Amino acid sequence: MSITRVLSAALLAVGLAAGPAVADDASPSPSASEDGGAPTQAGTSFRTATELDQGQQATASGSTGDYLYWSFPADSGQRPDVKATVKLPDSHGTQTWQLDVYDGLRRRQACQYGAATRTAPQGAATVQLACVMRTVRAWSEPWANDPLPGTYYVRLTVVDLGNADLGQPVSTEVRVDSKDIGGAAAVDGSLAKPLVPGIAVSADKSDDGKSAVLSSFGSDDGWSSGWWTDRWVWTGIGGVLAALAGIGGYALTRGTGRPRQVPPGV
Template sequence: MRVRRVLSTTLLLLGIAAAPAAADSSPSASPSGDSAAPTQAGTSFRTATEIEQGQQATASGSTGDYLYWSFPADAGQRPTVKATVKLPEASTRHAGQTWQLDVYDGLRRRQACQYGAQTRTAAQDAASVELACTMRTVRSWSETWANDPLPGTYYVRLTVTGLQASDLGLPVGAEVKVDSKDIGGSAAVDGSLAKPLVPGIATSAGKSDSGSGSSTAALSSIEPDDGWASGWWSDRWVWTAIGGILAALAGIGGYALTRGSGRPSRVPPGA
């Protein structure tokens, strides 16, 4: 009976503890519909159009232009960038076109993609070409020599890398969308950044601390819905607590099984 009670308590505690972990592992929510999706793109890192995760941004341009967008990514997220290029009329093109999608972090370091077609060549009669890049999981901290993705602003650059010179300047349309999957405790590391890698934020903080009374605004004003460093909580804490609970219950159960009924095996004479 005692062992059954211990097992029932274990199952109840596991159910309570696993609930936050299940909620934490859900994909990031889409932004509210209050903010309209951007309809243009920047032409450089400094003029990149800011988009929120979950928004589908659109832009019009010319073949040969560099199109830039920026978005925020926090620790524990694994962003996936998808882009669709609507090509000019086939009758106006003279050959196929090769398009490329690149992602850079706040330090303008090019980020590797775990999977996805970053570069694709469209046939001359193709109406569109689709590109994708699933990044590595954003870490809360990393060594200075590493190229790991860190919390902050990320840039998307879309451009054509191969075409005939006679096709330069033809009108094109582009659609870009960024979604993230919350990886959780499996990607958690010890340590965190003092500031996210947002261009201009370090300069702003340095001038404010010096007491000069002047500050420079960050070049990127967009951030996650629940603020930076929102990934401090992960299901690693939950499973660590579960492990401790299981160890304690195992000790209690083992003691209950080995101690017997609690009565002495022999009764002294005359007792």
């Protein structure tokens, strides 16, 4: 087999290995709803958090002192980026606003970077907050506080203001995007189920007799990312390169002529 044929076969193998990765990355994260309707209100607790798809920009009106809640889904390999803008009243004193992100177990998640707490000086028109989370992992130790696949909650509130400013109207904008980190964040393991709150609470009934749904994100199976990551592509490429190196070394050292005949008796 010539070196040209070997290289052609190797390139074909790499292309076949990379194909599933491209197909898998085509829709790695939830997107905005097809109807294009972004939420225009916020919940007042974890239980009533307004569901928000990644890529949507939610708006809500409230008052200083209110707790505003949204929820969004995040899958393994994603690094969510949560941004919030608060439009303040024309006349106000110094205010400090804070953006918090919690996972499906209501554990507060640390921000990798971004200003999650900011103070707006007197007379400022807006205050902008941001929280770039750590990459969501497919699996973690039970005692760890790593972000895991499932529902995440955004809480926006003012944490410091003067008494005269309490109850003044404000308007807010919240947007969640994410970056797909890919195989660099892959781990050996996965959750049996994503951290999505219980499907329904039978004890609480609405006027029409239906159970109160805590979250509609996720499904019983197939929601969280599977075993495939682009790390398998690089593993395959490494194996092909190692095989090429072995074949090339053999071709260079085996020689091209027939062994020289040694006359008898010499």
